[in-house]
């Protein structure tokens with residue numbers, strides 16, 4: 212089973228337990244946590260959430276299976292750590308995948324977020340034949356909202372005051388889309404570039 216996908220400017224590699232320190236370290240950066248409802252969080256809590264996901268995909272890959280959900284490390288082509296991106300199955304929504312991406316602050320502002328989101332969306336659509344894609348974000352996370360719109364997701368709902376973070380209530384935006392031919396076509400160049408579609 213292929214364990215990494217090399218696009219023009221980044222490499223997306225299924226995360227392994229060895230990647231946990233870099234991922235957790237990135238999630239400890241104050242700027243990274245600005246719009247993430249689950250941050251700040253203790254290292255142990257982040258490891259307890261991410262560790263089992265990464266171990267499960269490792270077991271599936273070890274058995275030669277495509278992981279049911281994927282957490283990727285995003286690297287530059289020299290292997291430098293940029294961040295992580297994920298496409299995880301949505302409980303209770305067969306064929307539904309939630310996409311997410313978190314990058315170290317040093318990686319921001321040069322399109323890595325856009326390309327990472329498009330990669331995980333393409334992975335879900337082209338390798339998993341996803342029926343739906345979705346993502347949730349806090350209102351105000353403008354970079355992430357632009358990225359999701361660019362992928363082709365639309366605002367499907369909002370939950371005013373849903374998240375309480377650092378004593379402040381935030382509105383949660385729910386973005387999503389059913390996969391249709393137009394969305395497949397929009398993601399095709401990213402899929403092709405990463406070798407998901409030949």
Ligand SMILES: CC(C)(COP(=O)(O)OP(=O)(O)OC[C@H]1O[C@@H](n2cnc3c(N)ncnc32)[C@H](O)[C@@H]1OP(=O)(O)O)[C@@H](O)C(=O)NCCC(=O)NCCS
Pocket residue numbers: 242243244246247294311312313314315318319320321322323324325326347348349352353354355357358361
């Ligand atoms: C959100 C995040 C992934 C963006 O990554 P990035 O590599 O800087 O994003 P890009 O360079 O691809 O920019 C995406 C778009 O957002 C815009 N943008 C970037 N920072 C912005 C900001 N602070 N305010 C408004 N727009 C911004 C870019 O101009 C670009 O817009 P365009 O498509 O119209 O050109 C990154 O900031 C991050 O990891 N943040 C912390 C974790 C997080 O919030 N993840 C998302 C959870 S929902």
